[in-house]
Amino acid sequence: xxxxxxxxxxxxxxxxxxxxxxxxxxxxxxxxxxxxxxxxxxxxxxxxxxxxxxxxxxxxxxxxxxxxxxxxxxxxxxxxxxxxxxxxxxxxxxxxxxxxxxxxxxxxxxxxxxxxxxxxxxxxxxxxxxxxxxxxxxxxxxxxxxxxxxxxxxxxxxxxxxxxxxxxxxxxxxxxxxxxxxxxxxxxxxxxxxxxxxxxxxxxxxxxxxxxxxxx
Amino acid sequence: xxxxxxxxxxxxxxxxxxxxxxxxxxxxxxxxxxxxxxxxxxxxxxxxxxxxxxxxxxxxxxxxxxxxxxxxxxxxxxxxxxxxxxxxxxxxxxxxxxxxxxxxxxxxxxxxxxxxxxxxxxxxxxxxxxxxxxxxxxxxxxxxxxxxxxxxxxxxxxxxxxxxxxxxxxxxxxxxxxxxxxxxxxxxxxxxxxxxxxxxxxxxxxxxxxxxxxxxx
Numbered sequence: 385x386x387x388x389x390x391x392x393x394x395x396x397x398x399x400x401x402x403x404x405x406x407x408x409x410x411x412x413x414x415x416x417x418x419x420x421x422x423x424x425x426x427x428x429x430x431x432x433x434x435x436x437x438x439x440x441x442x443x444x445x446x447x448x449x450x451x452x453x454x455x456x457x458x459x460x461x462x463x464x465x466x467x468x469x470x471x472x473x474x475x476x477x478x479x480x481x482x483x484x485x486x487x488x489x490x491x492x493x494x495x496x497x498x499x500x501x502x503x504x505x506x507x508x509x510x511x512x513x514x515x516x517x518x519x520x521x522x523x524x525x526x527x528x529x530x531x532x533x534x535x536x537x538x539x540x541x542x543x544x545x546x547x548x549x550x551x552x553x554x555x556x557x558x559x560x561x562x563x564x565x566x567x568x569x570x571x572x573x574x575x576x577x578x579x580x581x582x583x584x585x586x587x588x589x590x591x592x593x594x595x596x597x598x599x600x
Numbered sequence: 601x602x603x604x605x606x607x608x609x610x611x612x613x614x615x616x617x618x619x620x621x622x623x624x625x626x627x628x629x630x631x632x633x634x635x636x637x638x639x640x641x642x643x644x645x646x647x648x649x650x651x652x653x654x655x656x657x658x659x660x661x662x663x664x665x666x667x668x669x670x671x672x673x674x675x676x677x678x679x680x681x682x683x684x685x686x687x688x689x690x691x692x693x694x695x696x697x698x699x700x701x702x703x704x705x706x707x708x709x710x711x712x713x714x715x716x717x718x719x720x721x722x723x724x725x726x727x728x729x730x731x732x733x734x735x736x737x738x739x740x741x742x743x744x745x746x747x748x749x750x751x752x753x754x755x756x757x758x759x760x761x762x763x764x765x766x767x768x769x770x771x772x773x774x775x776x777x778x779x780x781x782x783x784x785x786x787x788x789x790x791x792x793x794x795x796x797x798x799x800x801x802x803x804x805x806x807x808x809x810x811x812x813x814x815x816x817x
């Protein structure tokens with residue numbers, strides 16, 4: 385694997401003894417040399433050297449982030465995983481044997497935490513629904529009646545299109561819910577004429593809505 | 601949520617010197633030494649089976665005993681190896697040949713000794729005694745394994761649990777063969793394989809829960 389491919393090259397074996405002085409840090413170091421550094425830092429950290437430990441953790445964090453980024457898209461999940469790996473590295477740092485390469489040790493731990501993270505994600509996805517802006521509403525019933533309100537407007541427009549006799553009959557008998565007698569008294573029409581007008585009005589309304597339904 | 605640089609600072613502040621783990625073989629040897637001590641204590645308090653001298657002359661018995669002991673030892677080594685994060689999981693196969701030999705000696709013993717089984721060959725008291733031996737060997741060995749492998753809680757606990765359980769089961773079974781004359785009967789099969797399967801099953805099932813008690817995260 386060349387060092388230019390995606391992800392950190394962490395599979396190299398440190399062959400030289402970790403006794404040489406710490407080489408200068410630079411971003412262009414060869415992976416083998418870098419990994420040897422990590423091995424030396426960890427060996428010192430196991431002895432309680434805090435500077436070496438800080439350097440090690442700061443150095444490996446970008447690599448852990450790139451490992452996590454292969455599995456998670458959300459930056460929060462990536463950072464969570466990185467932190468979990470760092471915590472695990474801290475808790476099991478005594479299991480590292482400086483005679484062995486550092487990369488595989490770190491990658492094995494990182495993979496464990498990535499798998500844990502994926503399982504957690506799977507569980508939460510199976511049981512939770514992400515609440516998007518479109519799902520937000522107010523508890524009051526008026527806030528949720530947008531459709532009903534537009535239906536009412538369409539009906540009123542349709543009633544306005546009716547001939548005057550039918551319009552009045554519908555308004556009085558259906559919208560104002562008057563009885564036939566009250567409507568007859570109010571309009572001066574006979575009960576029979578009101579009945580006929582209402583019947584024709586409903587027929588016309590049905591026709592109007594049928595036309596609109598066919599159009600849309 | 602704490603930021604990663606802050607987390608690193610807090611980890612660095614907490615970086616006390618730690619003692620590296622000894623090599624897996626050395627740790628397995630330590631555990632086997634502990635097992636030897638337990639079995640010796642039991643031998644002193646309980647006494648070995650009366651016909652042990654005669655049985656040690658039988659190749660089948662000796663092979664079975666050696667195979668179960670070897671299975672225990674190799675499974676212990678495998679448990680300590682796979683508990684390390686960077687070792688291959690294939691180390692789990694290390695005790696497989698010895699395990700196969702052990703199981704086949706039990707099977708062979710069963711086949712050849714089948715005729716000799718009498719319904720009253722195993723009494724209830726004897727079975728209870730067997731069970732006591734099993735508990736007295738396996739519980740301390742389990743606890744020792746748990747303590748020595750407590751760091752695994754954060755790593756491959758299931759893989760290590762299988763190997764550790766097999767080690768405990770094999771050593772307990774070796775102790776059974778030394779203390780009780782249950783072999784060459786279907787009881788052997790029940791005791792050895794049954795308890796081995798039970799221990800492996802229980803161990804794998806409760807491993808994580810026991811860790812929360814031994815090594816709180």
